[in-house]
Amino acid sequence: MRTNKKAQIRLAENIMVIIIFVFILVFGIAFFTVYQKQTSGTKHKEREEKAASSVLAKIMALPELKCLSSTGQEEVNCFDLYKVKVLNAENHTQPEFIDHFYDIMLESKVSLETLKSEIDEIFTIYENEPVVKHDTLTKKMPVFLYDPINEQKYYAILKLDYYYVR
Structure with a gap:
């Protein structure tokens, strides 16, 4: 009985x-799953931030927008007002226009808003929204808008709305 x-x-x-x-095993698996989900979400967000920053850098280097000083030198963070107006007047729904800039700007919206000046306008440089709405990452960059005829500079904000899949 005792052995029993x-x-x-x-x-x-x-x-x-x-x-x-x-x-302990179930708790560990649950904790690890939550941790992995947070880590992958953070990495994905960082990857999209880098992609949006890359697109913004490419836009800043576009010769179609760059302004030249009176000496013919390219100015840093400066867009030519009349080049911007031409791109703003383009029909952004034309496939040729979108195809020309797609490799640079991908699925995004690029606009330029002047600040406290006589112009006081919002120029849409490029707009290619995806068919299926994705998440949007917005990046802004201060730039100059140069009027070569009047030789005046205006402050503006370059705004990039970058669309991506989560």
Whole structure:
């Protein structure tokens, strides 16, 4: 009878150890899953931030927008007002226009808003919204808008709305 009780106690101990082990295992898997989901979300967000920054840098270097000083030198962070007006007047739904700039600007909207000046306008340089709405990442960059006829500079904000899939 005594060996029977010892066996029952050992069996109960083994069952308790197995239950505790399974509980720790389930808790560990749940914790690891939540951690992985957060980490992958953060990495995805960082990747999209880099992609949007890359698109913004490419836009800043576009010769179609760059302004030249009176000496013929390219100015940093400066767009030519009349070049911007021409791109603003283009029909952004034309496939040729979108195809020409797609490799640079991808699926995004690029606009230029003047600040506290006589112009006071918002120019849409490029607009290619995806068919299926994605998440949007907005980046802004201060730039100059140069009027070569009047030789005046205006402050403006270059705004990039970058569309991406989560």
